[in-house]
Amino acid sequence: MSAPARRITIKExxxxxxxxxxxxxxxxxxxxxxxxxTRERIFEAAxxxxxxxxxxxRSLSNQQVxxxxxxxxxxxxxxxxxxxxMEFISGIESxxxxxxxxxxxxxVRDLEExxxxxxxxxxxxxxxxxxxxxxxxxxxxxxxLQQLGLPAVAVGHPSLTGGLPSVWTDDATAAAEAVRYxxxxxxxRIARVGGPTGLGHSAIRAAAFESTMRDLGLDGGRxxxxxxxxxxxxxxxxxxxxxxxxxxxxxxxxxxxxxxxxGVAAEMxxxxxxxxxxxxxxxxxxxxxxxxxxSAMSHDVHNFGTEVARTLFDVINGPVPASHQVPTPSLxxxxxxxxxxxxx
Amino acid sequence: MSAPARRITIKExxxxxxxxxxxxxxxxxxxxxxxxxTRERIFEAAxxxxxxxxxxxRSLSNQQVxxxxxxxxxxxxxxxxxxxxMEFISGIESxxxxxxxxxxxxxVRDLEExxxxxxxxxxxxxxxxxxxxxxxxxxxxxxxLQQLGLPAVAVGHPSLTGGLPSVWTDDATAAAEAVRYxxxxxxxRIARVGGPTGLGHSAIRAAAFESTMRDLGLDGGRxxxxxxxxxxxxxxxxxxxxxxxxxxxxxxxxxxxxxxxxGVAAEMxxxxxxxxxxxxxxxxxxxxxxxxxxSAMSHDVHNFGTEVARTLFDVINGPVPASHQVPTPSLxxxxxxxxxxxxx
DNA sequence: AGTCCTGGGTGAACCGGTAAAGCTTGAGTT
DNA sequence: AACTCAAGCTTTACCGGTTCACCCAGGACT
Numbered sequence: 001m002s003a004p005a006r007r008i009t010i011k012e013x014x015x016x017x018x019x020x021x022x023x024x025x026x027x028x029x030x031x032x033x034x035x036x037x038t039r040e041r042i043f044e045a046a047x048x049x050x051x052x053x054x055x056x057x058r059s060l061s062n063q064q065v066x067x068x069x070x071x072x073x074x075x076x077x078x079x080x081x082x083x084x085x086m087e088f089i090s091g092i093e094s095x096x097x098x099x100x101x102x103x104x105x106x107x108v109r110d111l112e113e114x115x116x117x118x119x120x121x122x123x124x125x126x127x128x129x130x131x132x133x134x135x136x137x138x139x140x141x142x143x144x145l146q147q148l149g150l151p152a153v154a155v156g157h158p159s160l161t162g163g164l165p166s167v168w169t170d171d172a173t174a175a176a177e178a179v180r181y182x183x184x185x186x187x188x189r190i191a192r193v194g195g196p197t198g199l200g201h202s203a204i205r206a207a208a209f210e211s212t213m214r215d216l217g218l219d220g221g222r223x224x225x226x227x228x229x230x231x232x233x234x235x236x237x238x239x240x241x242x243x244x245x246x247x248x249x250x251x252x253x254x255x256x257x258x259x260x261x262x263g264v265a266a267e268m269x270x271x272x273x274x275x276x277x278x279x280x281x282x283x284x285x286x287x288x289x290x291x292x293x294x295s296a297m298s299h300d301v302h303n304f305g306t307e308v309a310r311t312l313f314d315v316i317n318g319p320v321p322a323s324h325q326v327p328t329p330s331l332x333x334x335x336x337x338x339x340x341x342x343x344x
Numbered sequence: 345m346s347a348p349a350r351r352i353t354i355k356e357x358x359x360x361x362x363x364x365x366x367x368x369x370x371x372x373x374x375x376x377x378x379x380x381x382t383r384e385r386i387f388e389a390a391x392x393x394x395x396x397x398x399x400x401x402r403s404l405s406n407q408q409v410x411x412x413x414x415x416x417x418x419x420x421x422x423x424x425x426x427x428x429x430m431e432f433i434s435g436i437e438s439x440x441x442x443x444x445x446x447x448x449x450x451x452v453r454d455l456e457e458x459x460x461x462x463x464x465x466x467x468x469x470x471x472x473x474x475x476x477x478x479x480x481x482x483x484x485x486x487x488x489l490q491q492l493g494l495p496a497v498a499v500g501h502p503s504l505t506g507g508l509p510s511v512w513t514d515d516a517t518a519a520a521e522a523v524r525y526x527x528x529x530x531x532x533r534i535a536r537v538g539g540p541t542g543l544g545h546s547a548i549r550a551a552a553f554e555s556t557m558r559d560l561g562l563d564g565g566r567x568x569x570x571x572x573x574x575x576x577x578x579x580x581x582x583x584x585x586x587x588x589x590x591x592x593x594x595x596x597x598x599x600x601x602x603x604x605x606x607g608v609a610a611e612m613x614x615x616x617x618x619x620x621x622x623x624x625x626x627x628x629x630x631x632x633x634x635x636x637x638x639s640a641m642s643h644d645v646h647n648f649g650t651e652v653a654r655t656l657f658d659v660i661n662g663p664v665p666a667s668h669q670v671p672t673p674s675l676x677x678x679x680x681x682x683x684x685x686x687x688x
Numbered sequence: 689a690g691t692c693c694t695g696g697g698t699g700a701a702c703c704g705g706t707a708a709a710g711c712t713t714g715a716g717t718t
Numbered sequence: 719a720a721c722t723c724a725a726g727c728t729t730t731a732c733c734g735g736t737t738c739a740c741c742c743a744g745g746a747c748t
Contacts (some may be wrong), residue, residue, distance in 0.1 A: 027389070027677055052468055056468070057404050057469075060398070060400045060404050067448075078629075085430070086429070088585070104451070105433070106447070123351075125401075126400070126410070230630065230632075230633040231629065231632070259633055259634065260633040261634070262634075263633050264635070265635075285575065285620070289578060289600070289607050290603065291610035293607075310633035
């Protein structure tokens with residue numbers, strides 16, 4: 001395992017190029033103050049020695065840090081199934097990479113743990129800012145991080161994220177569109193299988209579902225709040241489909257639960273979409289792989305991530321930027337939605 | 345947005361506790377050299393001021409770094425669908441967290457980009473070691489990182505990972521078990537839809553599939569190398585099922601392709617498992633959600649992650665540890681496998 | 689010839705910790 | 719009473735960069 005080879009420092013590079021440390025620093029940061037010839041000699045020396053600046057030292061010195069934090073508070077088993085996050089993360093990273101910044105990722109068990117983590121990251125100068133997801137009503141992270149003065153961007157509707165600059169999708173409008181679409185197909189008994197009500201965006205969708213049903217004069221709406229896990233989606237679907245007045249259409253809060261729902265329907269001998277229509281959310285490739293393919297409320301999650309990351313940099317560098325929306329999830333009809341059965 | 349409040353340093357804490365910086369450092373690192381009374385005063389002062397040590401400064405000073413790197417080289421769209429990675433990452437993190445270490449994650453486009461990234465992470469002292477995944481034959485990362493002297497642990501069979509300490513699952517044995525199981529059910533025309541042959545573990549499985557079929561005296565084996573994306577799995581399945589001598593059983597390299605395969609079978613009016621049996625790999629929750637449920641070669645991915653992380657710490661701290669296996673994926677029969685149709 | 693720039697560079701201070709050597713003090717020998 | 723020793727702190731020298739005040743040479747101006 002090749003000798004530990006004492007790591008080389010800026011001093012060696014300076015010596016080899018016959019200049020001072022300061023000159024090397026200037027050259028490497030593309031600042032004026034060194035002639036082109038010297039700059040060239042310095043780069044040459046650095047290349048020969050295989051030197052790259054110690055980022056730890058640099059950030060100690062210039063007070064800038066090269067990472068942002070993201071803590072996700074859901075059990076891993078569940079996360080792995082949510083295509084959403086990886087795509088979201090990759091969006092974030094595409095922006096970070098441009099600024100040669102890294103993402104510090106951690107899975108946490110609860111909000112308290114997250115708050116403690118963010119605090120130690122921030123006070124330990126590991127991160128220059130953070131991205132917060134999965135907001136609850138009266139989320140304790142808002143006051144905690146505000147107190148710390150940690151630059152952060154919230155992913156969620158401003159009504160949930162306190163004073164934090166936010167980026168969000170208009171879930172209310174999307175949920176309403178979903179309901180209207182199903183109603184237009186002729187469905188009257190529509191159900192919704194959502195995430196935990198404590199979670200802000202689930203609550204928003206629930207409220208929108210409720211009010212849209214009312215607007216349409218439909219009283220056949222039912223909602224089940226559950227987790228995001230497929231198994232929970234399956235259980236909820238099973239109980240809905242076994243109930244007396246079984247719904248003819250079900251709207252899910254993510255796509256994994258919709259897939260599970262399709263499985264349950266099949267298991268019960270119901271055909272999709274002839275007997276029951278299913279509509280997913282957070283369209284991922286998965287929706288195109290099942291048979292029938294799943295209709296979904298789809299949006300560009302990668303782009304969502306880039307938008308969030310960009311906003312975080314705005315927070316870090318400048319005056320607090322405005323919260324803003326990214327495009328509303330839009331209906332993508334596929335094979336799992338159709339008019340309800342005649343005898344509905 | 346609460347005043348930027350000049351961040352406090354160890355000096356202020358020392359002053360308030362009426363001791364020197366050194367004493368504070370000693371106290372906070374739980375080292376002997378301060379009396380209990382003083383230690384208490386110091387903690388008190390730190391708490392009042394809300395101080396936490398600047399980890400950047402600390403790591404500059406004591407030469408230890410608080411992070412390890414992981415670069416994954418697959419398109420994000422695809423990654424999101426692979427339940428494997430999130431679960432794997434969470435396993436890694438459960439070990440890192442104990443040592444209050446963080447994970448630096450980056451998605452890269454190709455191996456060259458990964459090598460450059462690892463180099464800058466290492467030279468920039470951002471990481472103390474790295475986890476490498478998705479090995480190719482003659483993987484260029486092996487010599488490159490060895491050259492750098494970067495402590496690393498390889499996830500893959502030692503035949504692929506050069507001299508790097510490795511952790512791996514015995515894919516050859518698992519693939520053989522899969523084939524034997526299907527053969528025992530009576531299948532003679534068995535196909536396998538695998539990842540790209542360039543990828544080491546796909547190649548290993550391919551070879552094991554081939555040789556096991558031969559051992560069993562079956563010449564009806566066919567293999568298709570594709571990506572890991574569901575759509576590719578769907579395409580491969582479609583062409584297999586349309587072929588003259590269509591297979592009665594198909595083994596997939598991950599579970600997402602198996603789900604896609606089930607979709608294709610349904611679309612073609614074939615019933616699973618009556619007409620065709622499907623066997624997935626990397627068992628995730630997804631396999632239990634479809635209908636029929638998917639039989640799979642399953643293993644504990646979370647544990648795989650913890651094992652890898654532990655090994656990395658061994659590499660970093662001590663003499664190079666031995667490479668070792670984690671448990672071999674084992675067959676978990678569910679609803680997607682059965683004897684072939686009579687007229688097979 | 690004397691003054692004034694100005695581009696190109698140097699040197700020392702500093703960022704906020706840790707590590708190791710040095711200094712007190714009081715109790716325990718001898 | 720002098721001598722050792724250890725516990726408990728303090729001092730000081732780093733770690734490897736960045737920054738800023740200052741310096742030096744030589745050309746332009748007066």
